[in-house]
Amino acid sequence: xxxxxxxxxxxxxxxxxxxxxxxxxxxxxxxxxxxxxxxxxxxxxxxxxxxxxxxxxxxxxxxxxxxxxxxxxxxxxxxxxxxxxxxxxxxxxxxxxxxxxxxxxxxxxxxxxxxxxxxxxxxxxxxxxxxxxxxxxxxxxxxxxxxxxxxxxxxxxxxxxxxxxxxxxxxxxxxxxxxxxxxxxxxxxxxxxxxxxxxxxxxxxxxxxxxxxxxxxxxxxxxxxxxxxxxxxxxxxxxxxxxxxxxxxxxxxxxxxxxxxxxxxxxxxxxxxxxxxxxxxxxxxxxxxxxxxxxxxxxxxxxxxxxxxxxxxxxxxxxxxxxxxxxxxxxxxxxxxxxxxxxxxxxxxxxxxxxxxxxxxxxxxxxxxxxxxxxxxxxxxxxxxxxxxxxxxxxxxxxxxxxxxxxxxxxxxxxxxxxxxxxxxxxxxxxxxxxxxxxxxxxxxxxxxxxxxxxxxxxxxxxxxxxxxxxxxxxxxxxxxxxxxxxxxxxxxxxxxxxxxxxxxxxxxxxxxx
Amino acid sequence: xxxxxxxxxxxxxxxxxxxxxxxxxxxxxxxxxxxxxxxxxxxxxxxxxxxxxxxxxxxxxxxxxxxxxxxxxxxxxxxxxxxxxxxxxxxxxxxxxxxxxxxxxxxxxxxxxxxxxxxxxxxxxxxxxxxxxxxxxxxxxxxxxxxxxxxxxxxxxxxxxxxxxxxxxxxxxxxxxxxxxxxxxxxxxxxxxxxxxxxxxxxxxxxxxxxxxxxxxxxxxxxxxxxxxxxxxxxxxxxxxxxxxxxxxxxxxxxxxxxxxxxxxxxxxxxxxxxxxxxxxxxxxxxxxxxxxxxxxxxxxxxxxxxxxxxxxxxxxxxxxxxxxxxxxxxxxxxxxxxxxxxxxxxxx
Ligand SMILES: Nc1ncnc2c1ncn2[C@@H]1O[C@H](COP(=O)(O)OP(=O)(O)OP(=O)(O)O)[C@@H](O)[C@H]1O
Ligand SMILES: [Mg+2]
Numbered sequence: 001x002x003x004x005x006x007x008x009x010x011x012x013x014x015x016x017x018x019x020x021x022x023x024x025x026x027x028x029x030x031x032x033x034x035x036x037x038x039x040x041x042x043x044x045x046x047x048x049x050x051x052x053x054x055x056x057x058x059x060x061x062x063x064x065x066x067x068x069x070x071x072x073x074x075x076x077x078x079x080x081x082x083x084x085x086x087x088x089x090x091x092x093x094x095x096x097x098x099x100x101x102x103x104x105x106x107x108x109x110x111x112x113x114x115x116x117x118x119x120x121x122x123x124x125x126x127x128x129x130x131x132x133x134x135x136x137x138x139x140x141x142x143x144x145x146x147x148x149x150x151x152x153x154x155x156x157x158x159x160x161x162x163x164x165x166x167x168x169x170x171x172x173x174x175x176x177x178x179x180x181x182x183x184x185x186x187x188x189x190x191x192x193x194x195x196x197x198x199x200x201x202x203x204x205x206x207x208x209x210x211x212x213x214x215x216x217x218x219x220x221x222x223x224x225x226x227x228x229x230x231x232x233x234x235x236x237x238x239x240x241x242x243x244x245x246x247x248x249x250x251x252x253x254x255x256x257x258x259x260x261x262x263x264x265x266x267x268x269x270x271x272x273x274x275x276x277x278x279x280x281x282x283x284x285x286x287x288x289x290x291x292x293x294x295x296x297x298x299x300x301x302x303x304x305x306x307x308x309x310x311x312x313x314x315x316x317x318x319x320x321x322x323x324x325x326x327x328x329x330x331x332x333x334x335x336x337x338x339x340x341x342x343x344x345x346x347x348x349x350x351x352x353x354x355x356x357x358x359x360x361x362x363x364x365x366x367x368x369x370x371x372x373x374x375x376x377x378x379x380x381x382x383x384x385x386x387x388x389x390x391x392x393x394x395x396x397x398x399x400x401x402x403x404x405x406x407x408x409x410x411x412x413x414x415x416x417x418x419x420x421x422x423x424x425x426x427x428x429x430x431x432x433x434x435x436x437x438x439x440x441x442x443x444x445x446x447x448x449x450x451x452x453x454x455x456x457x458x459x460x461x462x463x464x465x466x467x468x469x470x471x472x473x474x475x476x477x478x479x480x481x482x483x484x485x486x487x488x489x490x491x492x493x494x495x496x497x498x499x500x501x502x503x504x505x506x507x508x509x510x511x512x513x514x
Numbered sequence: 515x516x517x518x519x520x521x522x523x524x525x526x527x528x529x530x531x532x533x534x535x536x537x538x539x540x541x542x543x544x545x546x547x548x549x550x551x552x553x554x555x556x557x558x559x560x561x562x563x564x565x566x567x568x569x570x571x572x573x574x575x576x577x578x579x580x581x582x583x584x585x586x587x588x589x590x591x592x593x594x595x596x597x598x599x600x601x602x603x604x605x606x607x608x609x610x611x612x613x614x615x616x617x618x619x620x621x622x623x624x625x626x627x628x629x630x631x632x633x634x635x636x637x638x639x640x641x642x643x644x645x646x647x648x649x650x651x652x653x654x655x656x657x658x659x660x661x662x663x664x665x666x667x668x669x670x671x672x673x674x675x676x677x678x679x680x681x682x683x684x685x686x687x688x689x690x691x692x693x694x695x696x697x698x699x700x701x702x703x704x705x706x707x708x709x710x711x712x713x714x715x716x717x718x719x720x721x722x723x724x725x726x727x728x729x730x731x732x733x734x735x736x737x738x739x740x741x742x743x744x745x746x747x748x749x750x751x752x753x754x755x756x757x758x759x760x761x762x763x764x765x766x767x768x769x770x771x772x773x774x775x776x777x778x779x780x781x782x783x784x785x786x787x788x789x790x791x792x793x794x795x796x797x798x799x800x801x802x803x804x805x806x807x808x809x810x811x812x813x814x815x816x817x818x819x820x821x822x823x824x825x826x827x828x829x830x831x832x833x834x835x836x837x838x839x840x841x842x843x844x845x846x847x848x849x850x851x852x853x854x855x856x857x858x859x860x861x862x863x
Contacts, residue, residue, distance in 0.1 A: 357747045
C-alpha cells in the first residue's frame with residue numbers, strides 16, 4: 001500500500017495521511033498506534049470496505065483496485081473485524097459460508113455440504129467449535145475462531161486481524177497465537193493489530209507504528225523494545241504503572257448475599273451462592289475465564305438479569321428486584337463489557353449517547369434542552385480526550401473512542417458505586433492508564449469500585465481484594481498482597497485451586513475481611 | 515449538513531425518483547395497450563388532478579387522512595414497534611366519532627366535536643395499545659396481534675353500520691348523518707377540502723419535534739434503535755412497547771374521525787378502507803420522518819386523483835386505474851422497504 005490517504009468529511013479527520021504499508025509474504029506484520037490513529041481505517045481500505053481518496057495498493061506485484069470485500073476475497077485477502085460481524089441466530093457453518101454458499105439446485109443452499117466443508121476446515125486447523133452450533137451460544141473466543149475459519153474457508157492468503165486479542169482471556173490468546181503460528185507455517189501472511197506491546201514482541205516479524213493517520217516508523221521487531229515502541233506511538237515514554245495507595249475501607253456500598261442464577265433445564269447454576277461485598281474505598285477485582293459466571297455477575301448487578309435467589313444490597317437498600325432504571329437512581333454507574341450493543345447506540349449521535357443515562361437532567365417542561373446537552377457532551381469529549389464531534393454517529397468513532405465515550409458517561413454520573421466490566425478492552429496504553437487513574441481516584445474519594453476483568457495485570461495492579469470465579473462459584477477470595485501472583489490466580493481460574501470447598505478456608509477468608 | 519449526508523440523501527432520493535419514473539413508464543405502457551385513446555388517458559392520469567380546482571381540492575383532501583395514518587406508522591416504526599392494524603383502528607375511530615356526534619345532537623360544535631375527536635383517538639389508541647400490551651406482557655408478535663385485532667374490529671364495525679346503526683331512511687349502507695355543527699369547515703369549494711388539512715400539517719411538524727426533542731420522543735427513538743442499550747441505560751423499555759403503539763393507534767383513530775367529520779359526514783361501510791395500508795406505504799416512502807410524511811401523502815393522493823380523472827375523462831376503466839395505481843404502489847413501497855430493511859440490517863450488524 002502506497003500513499004494511502006483517507007479523509008472523513010463527517011468528522012473532519014484525516015484518518016490516513018499518505019500511508020505506506022509494506023507487508024512481506026509469509027510474515028506476521030504488526031500495526032500499532034493509539035486509539036484513532038487510523039489502523040482500522042487502513043485495514044478497511046485494504047479490504048475494500050472504504051475507498052481511499054488517494055494511493056495505490058499492490059498485491060503480489062500487481063496493482064489492484066479493491067472496490068469491495070468480494071474483490072478482496074477473490075484476491076485472497078480476509079479480515080477479522082475489531083467488532084465481529086456474525087449473525088447470531090445462524091449456525092457456525094451458515095455464518096462461515098455466508099456470501100459464498102455451496103449451491104444445491106437453483107437458489108437453494110446445500111446445507112449438508114456446507115456443514116461438511118466447514119467441519120473439515122475446523123478440523124484441519126485444530127479449532128474446537130462445532131459447525132452446527134448457533135453463534136449466539138459461543139464464547140467470544142469461539143466466535144473469533146469462526147471468523148478465522150470464515151477467512152480460511154475462502155482460501156485467504158493474507159489474513160487481517162484487527163485487535164483480535166482485546167476481548168480474549170489469556171488462555172484464549174495463547175490458543176489464538178498457536179493458531180496463527182500454525183497458519184504462518186502453511187505459508188499465510190498475517191497483519192495483526194494490537195494495543196499490547198508484549199504481543200507485538202512475541203508474535204511479529206516486523207511492526208509498523210501509526211500516529212495521527214501517519215506512519216511514524218517501520219521496524220524489524222527484533223531491533224526494538226517495548227519502551228521504544230511506546231515512545232514511537234505516543235511520542236513520549238509511557239509504561240503502565242499505577243500508584244495504588246493503601247486502602248481505607250468504610251461501610252459496604254454493595255453487598256451480594258447467596259445470589260444464585262439457575263437456568264431451567266441446566267444442572268449447574270450459572271451463579272452459585274455468590275456472596276461478597278464492596279466497601280466504600282475498596283476496589284474489588286473479579287477474575288475468571290469466560291463462561292464461568294463473570295457475565296452473569298455483571299448482568300445481575302446491572303439489573304439486567306434477575307437472581308433466582310439471594311439478595312443484593314446497594315447503599316444499604318435491598319435492590320434485588322430492581323431494574324436498571326431504579327438502580328441508577330439508587331446510585332449505580334456501570335460500564336458494560338459489551339460496548340457495541342449494550343454500552344452504546346452506534347447509529348445515534350455521540351450527544352444522544354452521552355446523555356442517555358441522565359437525559360432527565362436536561363429536561364425543561366418535557367423538552368430536551370439542546371444547548372445544555374451540547375455543552376455537557378463537549379465537556380465530556382474534552383475532559384476524556386475523545387476523538388469525536390458531538391453531532392456525529394457514535395458508530396463512526398474508532399473502537400477505542402467508543403469505549404472512552406462510555407467511560408466518560410458513566411464516570412460523569414459520580415455515583416458512590418461503579419461497576420467496570422472489561423473497561424480497557426481495545427483501549428490504548430495512555431487511555432488505559434487514564435482509566436486506571438480514574439478508578440483509583442474514585443476509590444480514594446470513598447466510592448466502592450467493582451472491576452470485572454480477564455486481564456490479570458489489571459486486577460493485580462488495581463484491586464484491593466481479588467475474587468476468582470470458576471464454574472459459577474467464587475473459588476478464591478484473596479487480599480492483594482505482594483505474595484499474590486498471576487500464577488496463583490491462574491490456578492484458581494482453571495479450577496486447580498478451590499477454597500470454597502474447605503470450610504476452614506472460607507472461615508479464614510471471612511475472618512480476614514472483618 | 516455534511517457531504518456524506520447529502521450524498522446519502524441524494525442517492526436515496528434519486529433512487530426513489532428512478533423507481534417512480536419506472537413505475538410511470540409501466541403505467542404508460544399499460545395504458546397504451548389497453549386504451550383506445552392513450553394520449554387522452556395519459557394526459558388525465560398525470561395532469562388531470564391539476565386541471566380543475568375541484569379535482570385539486572379533492573386531492574388535497576385525500577392526503578389529510580394519509581398524513582395522519584402515515585404519522586401514526588412513522589412513530590411506531592421509529593420506535594421498532596409494528597402496527598399492521600391501521601385499517602381497523604381508523605374504521606373504529608370513524609365509528610366512535612360518528613356515535614359520539616349522533617348521541618350529542620344538541621351540544622355546540624366545539625364541545626361535541628372535541629369529544630368526538632378525542633373519542634376516536636382514544637378508540638384507536640386503545641386498539642393498538644392492546645397489541646402493545648400483549649407484547650409487553652407475553653411477548654406476543656405485534657404484527658400479528660395488531661392485524662388480527664384490526665380484522666375483527668372491521669367486522670364489528672361493519673355489523674354496526676349495516677345493523678343496529680343503519681340509517682333506515684337511506685338506501686346506502688351507512689349510519690345517519692352527523693349534525694351540521696360537527697361538520698368541518700370547507701375551505702376550497704366546490705371541492706371537499708376542509709380545514710383539517712391545517713391540523714394535519716401542524717400535526718406532522720409537532721410530531722417531528724416530539725420525536726426529536728421531547729422526553730418521550732427521545733426515549734422512544736432510543737428504544738427503537740437499540741433496546742438492549744436503552745434497557746441498560748435505565749429507559750423503561752417495556753413502556754415503550756406500548757406507548758408508541760397507542761400513539762400510532764391514536765393517529766389512525768383521528769384519521770377516521772376526520773374522514774367522517776370532514777368529508778363524508780356519516781360512517782359509511784368501509785369509509786376508511788385503504789387508509790391503514792396506504793399509511794404504511796406513506797411512512798415507508800417518508801423514511802419514517804414525520805415532516806416527509808406530508809409530501810409522501812400528497813404523492814399518494816395524487817395517484818388516486820389521477821386515476822379518477824382518467825376514469826372520468828377517458829376510456830380508462832376502474833380496473834385499469836386500480837392496476838396502474840397498484841403498480842406504482844408496489845414498486846415504490848418495495849423500494850422504500852428495501853431501504854428500510856437494508857438500513858435495519860446495517861444497524862443490527
Ligand atoms: N465512517 C467514519 N466517519 C467519520 N470518521 C471516521 C469514520 N471512520 C473512522 N473515522 C475517524 O477516523 C479516525 C481513525 O479511526 P480508526 O478506526 O482507523 O482508528 P483506530 O486506529 O482503529 O483506533 P482504535 O484503536 O480505537 O480502534 C478516528 O478519528 C475516527 O473518528
Ligand atoms: Mg480500530
